[in-house]
Amino acid sequence: LQTSTDINLLVNLLNDSKGQHFVLCDENTYKHCYPIFSQLIGKQIPPIIIQTGEEHKSIATCELIWQKLLKEHADKHTVLINLGGGVISDIGGFVAASYKRGINFVNVPTSLLAMVDAAFGGKTGINFMHFKNIIGLIYLPKMVILHTPFLNTLPQKHILNGFAEMIKHALIANNAQFEWYLTMSDIAACINKKSILESLAIKENIVAQDLTEKKLRKALNFGHTLGHAIEFASQQKGEEILHGEAVAIGMIAALKLSVKKLGFEAHKAKQIMAFILKYYHIPQWLKGCENDIFNAVIQDKKNREQQIRMVLLQDIADPKYDIKCTLHEIEEVWKEILNL
Numbered sequence: 001l002q003t004s005t006d007i008n009l010l011v012n013l014l015n016d017s018k019g020q021h022f023v024l025c026d027e028n029t030y031k032h033c034y035p036i037f038s039q040l041i042g043k044q045i046p047p048i049i050i051q052t053g054e055e056h057k058s059i060a061t062c063e064l065i066w067q068k069l070l071k072e073h074a075d076k077h078t079v080l081i082n083l084g085g086g087v088i089s090d091i092g093g094f095v096a097a098s099y100k101r102g103i104n105f106v107n108v109p110t111s112l113l114a115m116v117d118a119a120f121g122g123k124t125g126i127n128f129m130h131f132k133n134i135i136g137l138i139y140l141p142k143m144v145i146l147h148t149p150f151l152n153t154l155p156q157k158h159i160l161n162g163f164a165e166m167i168k169h170a171l172i173a174n175n176a177q178f179e180w181y182l183t184m185s186d187i188a189a190c191i192n193k194k195s196i197l198e199s200l201a202i203k204e205n206i207v208a209q210d211l212t213e214k215k216l217r218k219a220l221n222f223g224h225t226l227g228h229a230i231e232f233a234s235q236q237k238g239e240e241i242l243h244g245e246a247v248a249i250g251m252i253a254a255l256k257l258s259v260k261k262l263g264f265e266a267h268k269a270k271q272i273m274a275f276i277l278k279y280y281h282i283p284q285w286l287k288g289c290e291n292d293i294f295n296a297v298i299q300d301k302k303n304r305e306q307q308i309r310m311v312l313l314q315d316i317a318d319p320k321y322d323i324k325c326t327l328h329e330i331e332e333v334w335k336e337i338l339n340l
């Protein structure tokens with residue numbers, strides 16, 4: 001796997017390949033990113049355009065892409081270029097993994113979340129019967145090309161969405177990066193090519209050591225136990241919350257538990273929580289969602305032997321995974337969070 005900011009690597013890969021090439025986009029990335037990409041690459045590669053949105057990360061959309069590939073007589077040597085956010089890299093990777101038992105694909109992430117997270121690590125897949133990412137495969141892209149100017153057209157709420165994962169990466173693996181964030185006046189100042197490269201390197205490094213999530217990769221779930229539970233509660237309530245916002249609140253819960261259970265320094269936790277709350281807020285509608293939240297926590301896929309297992313921090317850059325937590329402990333911190 002090669003991650004690079006050098007588009008020439010992709011040009012060379014395409015020149016060396018014997019098959020056809022296609023660029024998978026959604027409506028937004030076709031409009032905003034495809035022209036820039038075509039200019040960078042010096043030609044217009046045929047696009048395959050799918051509808052925008054998480055609800056289109058579906059088997060029906062896969063069928064459309066497979067049909068298009070078959071119609072164009074795409075063979076085993078075809079290269080699929082996923083130009084988009086996490087929806088495009090997830091579904092494009094899955095289509096590539098399954099079409100003719102696997103063709104090469106390249107991710108060119110255009111959202112911040114995809115740049116620091118979704119485009120790496122080989123998890124590909126789709127949603128099915130209201131279950132998120134329930135059908136999928138681990139299948140690595142041939143290359144990931146990073147071009148940060150794509151972010152110029154990304155809506156601010158999606159910047160916030162990706163930044164939560166950058167905070168997570170720094171907290172689990174890079175104290176210096178987190179300290180640097182603290183010195184910045186706003187999110188825009190925290191996000192540049194260097195900080196994105198540092199952030200994605202954390203995920204890449206972890207995935208390189210543990211592709212199939214037996215051990216270390218679990219650390220990437222920091223903030224996600226409560227994060228997923230909050231997303232579940234939002235669906236039940238008919239409220240909208242972005243994944244990153246839910247994870248930000250989930251990280252506050254995990255930090256509070258880290259103080260209580262692993263002796264994480266309280267004043268440091270306070271400082272981190274203040275930083276998170278500068279950009280993310282606790283929505284009012286979460287009050288009264290306790291049942292949904294705790295039911296989802298109990299169902300979390302990281303649990304084992306009916307015990308809740310969470311990723312907590314002993315310190316910044318010192319994550320501990322599979323830490324057993326009781327529902328009572330989680331209920332206590334949840335009460336504190338609702339009063340923040």
Ligand SMILES: NC(=O)c1ccc[n+]([C@@H]2O[C@H](COP(=O)([O-])OP(=O)(O)OC[C@H]3O[C@@H](n4cnc5c(N)ncnc54)[C@H](O)[C@@H]3O)[C@@H](O)[C@H]2O)c1
Binds near residue numbers: 029054
């Ligand atoms: N495979 C993994 O390891 C992994 C990790 C994290 C998230 N994910 C998946 O990623 C998805 C979320 O990713 P996302 O937030 O990027 O979603 P997304 O792909 O839907 O992109 C978010 C929105 O931004 C738009 N967009 C993207 N780039 C743009 C640009 N440069 N300019 C203007 N608009 C742009 C998209 O059209 C979309 O409306 C989820 O499906 C999640 O399950 C996967």
